[in-house]
Amino acid sequence: MSLGLSPDSSTASDIAVARQADHVAFLHRAPFVADSLALGFLPGFREDCGYQTDQYLNLEIPVGMLDNDFRDPDLERFVDRFFEYEPRVGVIGDVDEIDDVDAHVAAAREIQASYPEAELIVVPKSRAVIDAIPENLVLGYSRGYADRLAHDFSDPADWRGRRVHILGGSPPKQLDAIRQLTRPTLTDEPPADIVGVDWNGLHRGAQFGEFWTADGWDDSGRDADHVTVRKTVRHSLARVREFWRAHGIWPETTPQDEGLNVEYEGPSPADLEDAACTECGTNVWRTRRGPYVAEYDTGAICGYCSYECYFSHRHRNNLEEIAGDQSVYLPPA
Missing domain, CATH: 3.20.20 (TIM Barrel)
Known part of the structure; x- marks a missing residue:
């Protein structure tokens, strides 16, 4: 010093x-x-x-x-x-x-x-x-x-x-x-x-x-x-x-x-504009549990028929939610 x-x-x-x-x-x-x-x-x-x-x-x-x-x-x-x-x-x-x-x-x-x-x-x-x-x-x-x-x-x-x-x-x-x-x-x-x-x-x-x-x-x-x-x-x-x-x-x-x-308030099924699963095309409203929903930092809101479709689509496209887990809606079991 x-x-x-x-x-x-x-x-x-x-x-x-x-x-x-x-x-x-x-x-x-x-x-x-x-x-x-x-x-x-x-x-x-x-x-x-x-x-x-x-x-x-x-x-x-x-x-x-x-x-x-x-x-x-x-x-x-x-x-x-x-x-x-x-x-x-x-x-x-x-x-x-x-x-x-x-x-x-x-x-x-x-x-x-x-x-x-x-x-x-x-x-x-x-x-x-x-x-x-x-x-x-x-x-x-x-x-x-x-x-x-x-x-x-x-x-x-x-x-x-x-x-x-x-x-x-x-x-x-x-x-x-x-x-x-x-x-x-x-x-x-x-x-x-x-x-x-x-x-x-x-x-x-x-x-x-x-x-x-x-x-x-x-x-x-x-x-x-x-x-x-x-x-x-x-x-x-x-x-x-x-x-x-x-x-x-x-x-x-x-x-x-x-x-x-x-x-931040995360997405809900009411925010979906399309009934088709983003990953596989299945109608998300006709599944046993109902839609899974994610809001990504791109601004996209995607609906899925299952957690597997959510996980697959997210990782294959290298997507990230805007606010982590808060940005994912999981339907009741």
């Missing part, structure tokens, strides 16, 4: 506390965000996207984080969206000029009046804007694919003593930024307080059969018949979680610990 610090020094302890995030967010659509919530991530989406759950029967995924549409920003629209979805974390917008700070702060104040516990993030895009943002708002540190990244216009010292959310960038890049913002200094400056991180790049690799590892993308499962994009994203999420745990960034508590859960 630099500067002669011992592992049990108070300075080292303060830095460890500053580096541990309150949340690690994953912004995407269903079913990927549902899987991320189950793994301990904070789910969310960009205001112009949504979870795209219309294809499912009764699936409600809580909005933990709401990002703004940075390509078409509109503060009034974002405030309306915040009140509609009631997230725990909100990225209000990017601020390029000092003259734009007041409008973003006013939007934050409007939200805070109704949601005082919400973490609201404002993203400075110039050195002068950093100091102009009130200290009770979180600073967004751009590390992803934004037009202007934080290190392009500022030094780590500019962010010290502030609450910071790292926006985008792969985990190693985010970790490098966290270390720069929190490492001990000769002048004993306080570290930045890392509130959260988010990165949504896992799906791009998964589309090509690649999952994320700390050593880079791994395509060892690319040609396996049983590997799907969803399974690959889920595997990558688990790897990301382990990465953050190993470096002391993963939060002490998860959104589920705090009551954030998926609400």
Whole structure:
């Protein structure tokens, strides 16, 4: 450890506390965000996207984080969206000029009046804007694919003593930024307080059969018949979680610990639109027990005349239910 610090020094302890995030967010659509919530991530989406759950029967995924549409920003629209979805974390917008700070702060104040516990993030895009943002708002540190990244216009010292959310960038890049913002200094400056991180790049690799590892993308499962994009994203999420745990960034508590859960009601025979068994064509209503029903993450609802037909069709087509066993209706014996 630099500067002669011992592992049990108070300075080292303060830095460890500053580096541990309150949340690690994953912004995407269903079913990927549902899987991320189950793994301990904070789910969310960009205001112009949504979870795209219309294809499912009764699936409600809580909005933990709401990002703004940075390509078409509109503060009034974002405030309306915040009140509609009631997230725990909100990225209000990017601020390029000092003259734009007041409008973003006013939007934050409007939200805070109704949601005082919400973490609201404002993203400075110039050195002068950093100091102009009130200290009770979180600073967004751009590390992803934004037009202007934080290190392009500022030094780590500019962010010290502030609450910071790292926006985008792969985990190693985010970790490098966290270390720069929190490492001990000769002048004993306080570290930045890392509130959260988010990165949504896992799906791009998964589309090509690649999952994320700390050593880079791994395509060892690319040609396996049983590997799907969803399974690959889920595997990558688990790897990301382990990465953050190993470096002391993963939060002490998860959104589920705090009551954030998926609400889902599984299918029933009444949801079937076809009497024919999806596997063998038998009339499912003329069997002794009645239909077996499954809702898959493709949005398809399939009826079967027997468990054997359900099992065979599911595995031959490498299907996965939207919410595990909850997505399967078994008729009474």
